[in-house]
Amino acid sequence: MTAMSTPLNPKRLRTVLGEFSTGVTVVTYRDADGQPRGATMNSFTSVSMDPPLVLVSVARRAKACAGLADNEFTVNVLSANQLDVALHFAGKPKNGPISWHEPESGPPRLTGAAAWLQCRPWRTYDGGDHVLVLGQVECHDARRLDPLIFHRGEFRRSGLKLPQLPRTVTFGGAPAGEWVGRVHDLHALSDAGNSGEPLDI
Structure with a gap:
């Protein structure tokens, strides 16, 4: 294109x-x-x-x-x-x-x-x-x-901090898509502190 x-x-x-x-x-x-x-x-x-x-x-x-x-x-x-x-x-x-x-x-x-x-x-x-x-x-x-x-x-x-978002998200009883796992990865980075190792997100 x-x-x-x-x-x-x-x-x-x-x-x-x-x-x-x-x-x-x-x-x-x-x-x-x-x-x-x-x-x-x-x-x-x-x-x-x-x-x-x-x-x-x-x-x-x-x-x-x-x-x-x-x-x-x-x-x-x-x-x-x-x-x-x-x-x-x-x-x-x-x-x-x-x-x-x-x-x-x-x-x-x-x-x-x-x-x-x-x-x-x-x-x-x-x-x-x-x-x-x-x-x-x-x-x-x-x-x-x-x-x-x-x-x-x-x-x-500024608005809500990312760690304040819900840890589990469902829509109509079914889990949300792949992006939820990405959010959890970001939570892990935030909670543990950045060790210098990049996350694949």
Whole structure:
């Protein structure tokens, strides 16, 4: 089967991509005058453990694109109660000041985040209308807070944890299909902890 040659519908593509749920981050840095700045981004991922690298995708037209060029930055993973912070750094200023943490050295970070990763610049790559910015993680921390989630163009909170799903599922007295066994495998991984051995699921 050959790929369709008709042009993609950007609106439809955005809708399809929106089915992939992500966390929400604010990437913070210092501008040329040393002032703390930030931008809300949900295109964030880990890349490598050796060396420890993470990636953020920055729109070329965004001020942060120039601000992050060869600049240290912190990825702040927002908690569920930081919707106003996400909106603030997306261009909808919140009422009241932003609470910053100013370390003795390195980029600023936000207080109240679920996690943060302080990075030094590693590489940048062409990403079409975005720039892919890789940073090497130099220090990090996390708290056990529910994350802010972005799905289908809306901010959301996380839902049920997988281990809370029923261990046995039947439909009309008959056991469910093969997927139930897969769920049990995931429960085993969750209950026992990841030993480093991959499960064939």
